[in-house]
Amino acid sequence: MSETPAFRPIGVIRTPHKEARGTPIQPKFAEGIEGTIEVDPGYVEGLADLDGFERIWLVYWFDRSPGMRLKVKPFMDDVERGLFATRAPCRPNPIGFSCVRLLKIDGNVLHVADVDILDGTPLLDIKPYVARFDKWDVKRSGWQDAADASATRADKRFEK
């Protein structure tokens, strides 16, 4: 199967999280932590109408992923799990997404909260969070149903 073209980042994500250790592992565990998204000026036209949305999806490149591992010990568990049953960054295609709260837009700069992303992460896409599309009720969430809910911050295990 053919490779994708190389993707070109459309901006950069600025956050207080300078290293993996101590970074919240999900937006739910990053409540109130603010960051800014610097969108390259050439894309500003595409930001129209975004300010009406309370939350947005940021899609980004895990540029500091240590490379692929198909079995990982996730932060919230102490046994190895299949990579695709986790949100760990060491994926074959290191693409992450986070649903953050949009505070305001100033030109090409988005002010957001609930950021769980490392500072300097290259932004690939922005999509609106639409509850009608994105909110699902589920009864089963696999190993997560018995996960250690106190493990809300990263450590060094997935550093390069």
Place this chain on the structure above:
Amino acid sequence: MSETPAFRPIGVIRTPHKEARGTPIQPKFAEGIEGTIEVDPGYVEGLADLDGFERIWLVYWFDRSPGMRLKVKPFMDDVERGLFATRAPCRPNPIGFSCVRLLKIDGNVLHVADVDILDGTPLLDIKPYVARFDKWDVKRSGWQDAADASATRADKRFEK
């Protein structure tokens, strides 16, 4: 900012949707429509533990995107909107994601339902849907709050 490496698809998504026209525009509008995900055998180890999850995120390459447009008229509206305030496929980095229902896993083949994806779409990643992480209540969803809720299927507007 440096480009990403080219991403290598990890499998292919098989669905009944052979062309954009008539394809549901979101999994919510594709309830019960089944498809299969053929994961390349080299990645099977990473599928361990996934079967406990009721829903999964498929991350994929919109390989038939017509190229970037920063203003688009979305299916559910009749005025132009900023691209990033929509889920249209004609994005600078044509990456899509869909939250589908996982029915069962047979070796390297995932059987899923609620698929809104074109047949043959290259798969980039699989992540578990975890309600504790992914479910957000919002009061405002921008232009979507007044969108045409009957427009649930695509037409040819975003074809190559």
